[in-house]
Amino acid sequence: MPFKFINIYINRDQKKTLFQQIYEKIRDNILTGKLKPGAKLPATRRLAKELKVSRNVVMEAYDQLHAEGYIESSQGAYTKVAVNSYYERYQSGKKRKQPPQKKPINYDIEFRTGIPDLKTFPKNLWGSYLKKAVLQTNDQELGYYKPEGLFELREILSDYLYRVKGIQVEANQIVITSGATQALSLTAGLLYKDQCQAVIEDPGGYGVIGIFKRAGYGLSTADTGKDGLIPDSIKLMPHTKLIYTTPSHQFPMGSILPAATRIKLLNLIQDKNVFIVEDDYDSEFRYDGPPIHPLKALHPEKVIYLGSFSKVLSPALRIGYAVLPLSMIEDFKQMKRFSDAWSPLISQIALKNFIKDGQFEKHVYKMKKKYQRKRDVLIHTLIEEFGNNIQIFGENAGLHIVVKFHEKTFKYNENFEVCQNGVFIHSLEKHTINKGNHCDKLIFGYGNLSENEIISGIKRLRIGN
Amino acid sequence: MPFKFINIYINRDQKKTLFQQIYEKIRDNILTGKLKPGAKLPATRRLAKELKVSRNVVMEAYDQLHAEGYIESSQGAYTKVAVNSYYERYQSGKKRKQPPQKKPINYDIEFRTGIPDLKTFPKNLWGSYLKKAVLQTNDQELGYYKPEGLFELREILSDYLYRVKGIQVEANQIVITSGATQALSLTAGLLYKDQCQAVIEDPGGYGVIGIFKRAGYGLSTADTGKDGLIPDSIKLMPHTKLIYTTPSHQFPMGSILPAATRIKLLNLIQDKNVFIVEDDYDSEFRYDGPPIHPLKALHPEKVIYLGSFSKVLSPALRIGYAVLPLSMIEDFKQMKRFSDAWSPLISQIALKNFIKDGQFEKHVYKMKKKYQRKRDVLIHTLIEEFGNNIQIFGENAGLHIVVKFHEKTFKYNENFEVCQNGVFIHSLEKHTINKGNHCDKLIFGYGNLSENEIISGIKRLRIGN
Numbered sequence: 001m002p003f004k005f006i007n008i009y010i011n012r013d014q015k016k017t018l019f020q021q022i023y024e025k026i027r028d029n030i031l032t033g034k035l036k037p038g039a040k041l042p043a044t045r046r047l048a049k050e051l052k053v054s055r056n057v058v059m060e061a062y063d064q065l066h067a068e069g070y071i072e073s074s075q076g077a078y079t080k081v082a083v084n085s086y087y088e089r090y091q092s093g094k095k096r097k098q099p100p101q102k103k104p105i106n107y108d109i110e111f112r113t114g115i116p117d118l119k120t121f122p123k124n125l126w127g128s129y130l131k132k133a134v135l136q137t138n139d140q141e142l143g144y145y146k147p148e149g150l151f152e153l154r155e156i157l158s159d160y161l162y163r164v165k166g167i168q169v170e171a172n173q174i175v176i177t178s179g180a181t182q183a184l185s186l187t188a189g190l191l192y193k194d195q196c197q198a199v200i201e202d203p204g205g206y207g208v209i210g211i212f213k214r215a216g217y218g219l220s221t222a223d224t225g226k227d228g229l230i231p232d233s234i235k236l237m238p239h240t241k242l243i244y245t246t247p248s249h250q251f252p253m254g255s256i257l258p259a260a261t262r263i264k265l266l267n268l269i270q271d272k273n274v275f276i277v278e279d280d281y282d283s284e285f286r287y288d289g290p291p292i293h294p295l296k297a298l299h300p301e302k303v304i305y306l307g308s309f310s311k312v313l314s315p316a317l318r319i320g321y322a323v324l325p326l327s328m329i330e331d332f333k334q335m336k337r338f339s340d341a342w343s344p345l346i347s348q349i350a351l352k353n354f355i356k357d358g359q360f361e362k363h364v365y366k367m368k369k370k371y372q373r374k375r376d377v378l379i380h381t382l383i384e385e386f387g388n389n390i391q392i393f394g395e396n397a398g399l400h401i402v403v404k405f406h407e408k409t410f411k412y413n414e415n416f417e418v419c420q421n422g423v424f425i426h427s428l429e430k431h432t433i434n435k436g437n438h439c440d441k442l443i444f445g446y447g448n449l450s451e452n453e454i455i456s457g458i459k460r461l462r463i464g465n
Numbered sequence: 466m467p468f469k470f471i472n473i474y475i476n477r478d479q480k481k482t483l484f485q486q487i488y489e490k491i492r493d494n495i496l497t498g499k500l501k502p503g504a505k506l507p508a509t510r511r512l513a514k515e516l517k518v519s520r521n522v523v524m525e526a527y528d529q530l531h532a533e534g535y536i537e538s539s540q541g542a543y544t545k546v547a548v549n550s551y552y553e554r555y556q557s558g559k560k561r562k563q564p565p566q567k568k569p570i571n572y573d574i575e576f577r578t579g580i581p582d583l584k585t586f587p588k589n590l591w592g593s594y595l596k597k598a599v600l601q602t603n604d605q606e607l608g609y610y611k612p613e614g615l616f617e618l619r620e621i622l623s624d625y626l627y628r629v630k631g632i633q634v635e636a637n638q639i640v641i642t643s644g645a646t647q648a649l650s651l652t653a654g655l656l657y658k659d660q661c662q663a664v665i666e667d668p669g670g671y672g673v674i675g676i677f678k679r680a681g682y683g684l685s686t687a688d689t690g691k692d693g694l695i696p697d698s699i700k701l702m703p704h705t706k707l708i709y710t711t712p713s714h715q716f717p718m719g720s721i722l723p724a725a726t727r728i729k730l731l732n733l734i735q736d737k738n739v740f741i742v743e744d745d746y747d748s749e750f751r752y753d754g755p756p757i758h759p760l761k762a763l764h765p766e767k768v769i770y771l772g773s774f775s776k777v778l779s780p781a782l783r784i785g786y787a788v789l790p791l792s793m794i795e796d797f798k799q800m801k802r803f804s805d806a807w808s809p810l811i812s813q814i815a816l817k818n819f820i821k822d823g824q825f826e827k828h829v830y831k832m833k834k835k836y837q838r839k840r841d842v843l844i845h846t847l848i849e850e851f852g853n854n855i856q857i858f859g860e861n862a863g864l865h866i867v868v869k870f871h872e873k874t875f876k877y878n879e880n881f882e883v884c885q886n887g888v889f890i891h892s893l894e895k896h897t898i899n900k901g902n903h904c905d906k907l908i909f910g911y912g913n914l915s916e917n918e919i920i921s922g923i924k925r926l927r928i929g930n
Contacts (some may be wrong), residue, residue: 002848015628019755024631030724064754067861069723084725085658089735090763118607127596130811134592142583142781163480166489178643182805207803214803259495260549270554289529290484293492298555316607318809338672338679340647344783346595384739394533415902448608 010051018053023061030070030081031090039249041079042072068266104148107424109457113252113400113445114311121314125359126350133349141345147336148329149321150348150370156355157307157321164290165283167297167305169323175332178343180281180308180320184244185210186335187277187304187322188215191241199236199243201229203431203438205279206242217241221433226393228257231264242275248283248292252431254394254404256292267463268297276303282311284364286397287372301325310350311399311447312364319343320353338439371399377451378444381458399447402428409439418442421460475516483518488526495535495546496555497645506536506544572889574922578865578910579746579776582835586779590824591815598814606810612801614641614786614795615813621820622786629755630748632770633763634788640797643808645746645773649673649709651800652742652769652787653680656706664701664708666694668903669894670716670744673709682706686898689715691858693722696729707740712750713757716910717867717896719859721757731764741768747776749829751862766790774816776864776912777829784808784816819893836864842916843909846923848857851929864912867893874904883907886925 008025012019029035041047044062047056062079065071072082141150148154154171161167169178186197188211198212202221212219222243223233228250234243243265247257257265268277276295283291296305305323324332336342354360379395382403393402410418416430428441446454473490475483494500506512509527513520527544531534537547606615613619619636626632642648653663653676654680665675667686677684687708693715699708708730712722722730734741741760748756761770770788789797801807836842844860847868858867875883881895893906911919 020631021895027498031763060754067753068757069721069725082723082725085726087728087731087763089731115608118604121607123599125604127660131596134588137588137781139913141584142586142779143580144780164643166485178805178808181803185804211803214800217738256532256534258547260534260547263549263552266552266554288532289525292533298552299494314607315609315806316602316810318805318807335674335679338646338676339804340643340783341651341780342783344812345645345781346812347809375703448604 007046008051009402010053018057019060019064022047022051022053023064024060026061026065027068027070028090030065030085031072031087033086033088035081037081037083037085039055039081041081043079061365085365093372094107094168107419108422109449109453109460110424111400111426111442111444111446111457112448113426113443114315115445115448116311116314116399117367118314118448120170120198120300121316122359122363126313126354129350130346133346133353136349141349144344145342147175147333147342148172149343150345150352153348153352153355154321156352158351160355161307161323163263165280165297166293167300167323169296169300169305170326173324173326173329175322175324175329175336176343177322177336178318178340179310179315180306180439181207181211182339183306183308183320184277184279185211185321186332186339187214187242187306188217189335189339190328190332193239193241195239197237197240199234199240200433201245201250202433203252203428204244204433205246206431208279209433212244219433222253224253226253226255227261228253228255229261229265231261234268236268236272236274237311240274241273242277243269244277244279244280245295246279247295248280249286249394249397251279251281252394252400252428254396254398254402256396257277257295262295262298266295267301269302277306278303279306281306281308282398284312285368285371285399287368287375288396295342296323301327304328310368312360313351317347317351319347371447373382374446374449374451375401375456378454378458381455382444385458385461393441400445402441402443404441406440411441418461420462423457425457425461473512473516475518475586483522483861484525484529487512487516488529488893490528491530492533492535493555495530495550496552497642498551498553500546502546502548502550504546508544513921546760573887574885574914574918574925575889576865576891576907576909576911576922577889577913578891578908580910580913581776581779581864582832583779585832585835586781587824587828591778591819592813594819594824595811598811598818601814602811606814610807610810611639612640612798612807612838615817617811618817618820619786621817625820626788630745630762631758632765632788634761634765634770635791638789638791638794640787640789640794640801641808642785642787642801642815643783643805644775644780645744645771646672646676647804647808648771648773648785648787649744650676650680651797651804652707652771653677653682654800654804655797656740657681658704658706660704662702662705664699664705665898666715667898668717668893669709669898670711673744673898674898677709684898689718689720691718691720691725693718693720694726694730694871696726696733699733701737701739703712703731705737705739707742708734709742709744710760711744711746712760713745714751714859714862716744716746717859717863717865719863719865721861722760725753727760731760731767734767739770742771743768744771746771746773747863749777750833750836750864752833752840753861761788766792769793777825777832782812782816801910817920823863829865836912839911839914839916839919843911843919843923846920847909850923859904865908865910867906867908869906871905875907883926885927887891888922888925890922890926 043057048058125378154174158171198217199222201224221231229245278295296303309317389406391404395401412418412427416427418425426443428438509523513523619639622637663682664687666689688695721904743760761768773785774782854871856869860866877883877892881892891908893903
């Protein structure tokens with residue numbers, strides 16, 4: 001009773017081994033029903049001869065099919081197709097070709113916010129710190145780690161926050177996160193209750209809206225004027241869990257929340273189960289003096305403080321942190337554990353050494369001067385081009401400014417992007433919840449532009465057409 | 466009307482600058498009400514003289530207090546404390562000392578599951594790949610990136626999955642995550658609906674339970690026998706959204722799900738809004754042959770496939786991935802975006818090159834031989850010590866085995882840990898939902914133990930006392 005095993009064709013030039021080809025062909029024939037349950041398979045010796053391959057290869061293929069339950073050995077010498085191994089929906093086939101990636105439209109000058117000067121990122125130095133960090137890791141650091149991250153980094157951060165920003169926190173109140181985005185999304189998850197509400201600044205950060213919505217929050221807004229958030233505009237509901245704010249450098253308007261307003265805000269939530277989420281995303285770059293004293297310092301138990309290295313070093317580091325009231329720390333660590341276990345240790349070790357060696361503050365000092373020059377060029381050129389027709393907001397800090405154009409509006413697309421003459425820029429409308437009030441303002445991110453690009457970008461900008 | 470500014474004491478040995486000391490002392494005096502709203506501050510020249518510091522320092526401190534809204538300049542030359550700047554709850558104070566970290570109890574031999582051999586992690590090589598990766602980054606890669614991660618890594622992964630595991634996926638169906646933990650937690654978030662249910666294997670992974678519960682799922686169990694998950698034991702509810710399974714190497718029992726059971730499982734969910742989450746956490750280390758053909762290949766639109774580099778390289782990499790049906794990919798990317806934006810690019814570039822250069826498969830080959838030797842020693846010693854009193858499960862793959870001790874149970878603590886004679890090991894009970902059925906089984910993780918440690922650990926294990 002000879003068995004003709006017609007379906008196997010061996011291709012010796014293929015990427016796949018002979019074993020893989022034989023195993024896959026038989027498997028596919030079983031799954032697609034060409035080899036029916038109960039059908040006998042040829043003896044390995046015979047199939048090997050037929051296919052002109054070594055018998056070992058065929059035996060390996062049979063072993064694999066056996067391990068995966070596609071074939072069964074019966075009492076005697078027979079090997080046969082297992083029962084219930086036909087799957088009508090199975091489609092074998094060639095690997096599909098990758099579709100070409102969509103090419104994004106390119107602008108040669110993009111006034112994007114929140115991007116630091118990427119060209120001055122110290123690649124060589126950081127590369128050496130990373131390499132050294134790998135070599136320094138111990139077994140524990142290479143294995144499964146604690147969700148809160150490297151103790152030594154948290155200790156150095158605690159010191160830094162005390163020295164530079166005047167917050168007194170212990171290392172064990174700090175959790176290292178994968179960027180401030182994760183610090184915020186875990187915070188949102190931590191405070192979440194069914195049907196709950198978050199208050200966010202309007203205008204505020206576009207990305208923030210998405211994070212809270214994704215976490216299930218209803219949103220209400222706090223108006224934001226020239227001095228930042230206006231506590232009187234906040235309507236606290238029974239389900240309000242948190243107020244998200246950027247008091248050191250309001251995003252996007254750039255104001256510093258005054259002391260009296262801070263106190264008012266804290267008094268507003270004092271006896272309520274409402275917390276402040278303070279996002280201190282770029283306060284290192286303040287051109288008129290040192291960073292602003294955080295809200296966190298005024299009432300540590302009511303404020304969750306979020307920090308990031310994305311602006312001061314690079315977003316590529318993906319290192320941020322949350323400083324939590326001690327009462328929340330265990331729950332937050334649990335959130336982190338079930339979210340992504342812990343953040344990569346090697347870059348935490350590298351960053352710890354980078355700060356310890358003084359490289360970090362050196363870098364901040366250098367970048368601050370650089371950004372200040374860029375800002376000066378930006379403002380100078382804006383005034384040169386638009387004179388009294390503009391008003392500038394938030395020029396004292398950070399990597400962007402907001403410019404109001406009197407009695408002019410811009411043509412922007414549905415994403416509130418102005419795209420013209422190779423220049424890309426966002427309308428402030430992008431960052432609002434209540435639409436329609438800020439069409440006359442553009443937001444100029446300048447961190448990653450050269451001085452020449454800034455000048456050229458402004459000159460190419462056309463208003464009102 | 467001379468103003469006596471008694472509260473400032475300058476300490477020239479402190480870590481803080483003179484500016485910081487003066488600024489902080491005045492600020493704290495205002496916040497605590499020692500300086501009342503409306504109180505006049507001394508002229509900068511006078512205060513400088515009094516404190517024996519340069520006038521610039523005092524001016525800087527006043528500027529900062531002014532920027533933060535603690536003081537106001539009135540018409541004339543006066544500077545006075547701003548209104549509403551007293552905050553009754555404010556506590557200034559010295560930095561608290563860090564409490565000492567709790568020292569965990571140490572065992573010298575720990576049979577922990579899921580930890581690869583950390584001593585053979587190629588630190589030097591990986592360090593060089595990291596450094597090279599930093600130098601290779603372009604501006605886009607150093608800035609804000611796409612949530613799905615590096616295209617070239619996803620392309621190489623698509624190739625690897627096709628070649629080694631026989632799954633046909635496009636690079637744009639793959640999202641790089643921070644370890645398989647994140648891949649799973651994002652998947653849980655993606656499929657979540659109010660009141661929904663997940664089916665998990667019992668026994669199954671302890672960590673998995675936490676991830677689903679944290680995501681809000683109710684849990685029901687699929688019994689797991691010697692051939693893995695038993696589809697007949699699954700009760701699908703109207704709110705069941707997913708079945709989580711480890712078909713290539715059931716965790717913790719180690720079985721391969723047979724072809725007929727796979728088909729049965731897929732038919733079970735065919736016309737329902739239920740998905741399979743396939744966790745392929747360590748199938749590279751199969752000692753009897755190549756990795757098992759994933760469930761994903763049988764019905765790509767119904768299966769979400771999760772992979773990880775934690776076992777094959779190191780958990781320290783924090784790189785995993787999810788392979789999604791095309792219909793889910795945009796939502797998954799959005800989940801990732803709002804969770805932590807994207808995973809670190811530098812290690813993705815390093816890993817891409819590591820695979821491209823053949824280092825990855827070389828490492829897997831080497832480790833497989835190493836683990837196989839360890840497994841052989843483990844089984845040999847177990848049989849030597851316990852003879853016929855044990856039954857071994859799951860010895861054909863992975864970094865752990867399960868051992869059933871006939872008519873013996875172990876003394877374990879509330880975390881199902883057996884700790885004796887410096888040996889640490891988990892009871893299988895740790896990984897069960899329905900408690901009480903697996904007290905007679907221990908789970909021997911051996912990936913990170915030397916052959917001598919394995920032998921010594923087994924010899925020190927005492928049963929029944």
